[in-house]
Every structure is written in C-alpha cells, then in structure tokens.
Amino acid sequence: MQEEKLDNGVFERWSVDDLAEALSRKSVVVIDVRTPQEYLFEHIEGALNAPMAFVDGTDLPSREGKPIVLHCGSGLRSERVAKKYMSGVGGRIAHLEGGFAKWKEARKPYIGTDMATGNPKKVAPSE
Template identity: 45%
Template sequence: MSKTESIAGATLEVLTPQEVKEKFDRNEVVVIDVRTPAEFAFEHIKGAMLFPLSSFDASKLPGQSEKAIVFHCGSGVRSKRVAEACAAAGITQLAHMEGGFGAWKSAGLPYLATDPATGSTVSKP
C-alpha cells in the first residue's frame, strides 16, 4: 500500500514500482520521466512520457481530471524535486515512484532499452 508525505501544503503519494506498474496497466495514471533525454533514450518504461527536470515547468502539465500523474527519475531524488515544484505551483494531486527507475529495474519490471551493438530498441527483462 502506498504511503504519503506532506510537501508545501500538498499530499505526495509515494508509490512502489509495483504499485506504479499496476496503476499504469489499468490506465489509472500517466507516468512522467524527469530524467535527461539521454537517460530516457538509453532505457525507459514503455509508455512513459519525458519531461526532463532541466526544462520542467509545472504550469505545462496536463490536467489531472482523468488520470493522476506519477513522476519518476533514476533514484527518486529528481522526481521528488519536481513534486515539490508542482506543490509550490498549487498542484495538490501528486505522486512519485519510490527508488526511481533503478527500483523499477531491480523489481524485474519490463522496460525498453537501446541495444548498444545494434542501436535498436529491445524489451527487458
């Protein structure tokens, strides 16, 4: 079960990678990757959208009337910073993935990666 923390007057839902996958599979959430474009190109969650921390602007996020937004990064540090920026901008429905993409991979969950030998995209694990 997810846990929550309070940040800047908003509630941040902290989801495990398995919780994110289950919600994503049920189309209940949008997953936004805040890593760099290079990190995303090398490996990412299939269907996740890229909105790098370096150019992040909370006012450009889509509305959350249909699906909640879950942020993730490599380890959970950048996604929490993005959530804090969203809270400061008045967005109150926030979630991020605990442990980031590293935890997703450690949990054995599926993702896409670039094969360095061929440059093609392959499914992992």
C-alpha cells in the same frame, strides 16, 4: 502508497508494485524527469519525458482523472519536481520511490537499447 499532506495538496510516494499495477490498468500518467539521453537509453514503457531542467513545476502533461507519477533514476530529482509542482499548482502528485533503479531491481519490463543496432527494444527480465 504513502501519502503526505502538504499545504497545497497531497504528495504520494508510490512503490514499484503500485506503479506496475496502475500501468497494467492504463490508469496513470508516468513522467520521466531524467535527461533525454537517459530516457532514450532506457525507460519505463509508456512514460513521457519531461526533463527536470526544462520543467518549472507548473506545466506537466496530464490526463483528466489519471494520477501523475514522476520518476527519475533514483527518486531524488522526481521528488524535487513533485514538491516544486505542489508549491506552484497544488493538488495531488506522486513520485516513484527509488526511481528507475528500483524498477529495474524489481525486474519489471522496460524499453532499453539494442546495443548491436541502437534501436529500442522491450526488455522483460525474468523473475
């Protein structure tokens, strides 16, 4: 995890392994800032969806005492939302470096779509 100190707080860049470890301990709030369509098709299990288009940076869901980690498809949108949050609210926020693409590249489990039925299914790529 890399930290960048800004005027209003700390901006963190988390790796896929940082996030996977925090998720296994249930010690993080993951917010997917992609569109609802992207989220429904595939997403990190346990992630909340707060699309960038509807988030003003001050109204992100949180859980007392747990860090917030934002992610998108590549890391660009989540970094923008994180910086917007920092300029409005301040404090501490993080984003997933490389986004969901990096998560999948690292062969981490996620919720995908069963193309035969359209239902969600857990995808656990073999390593």
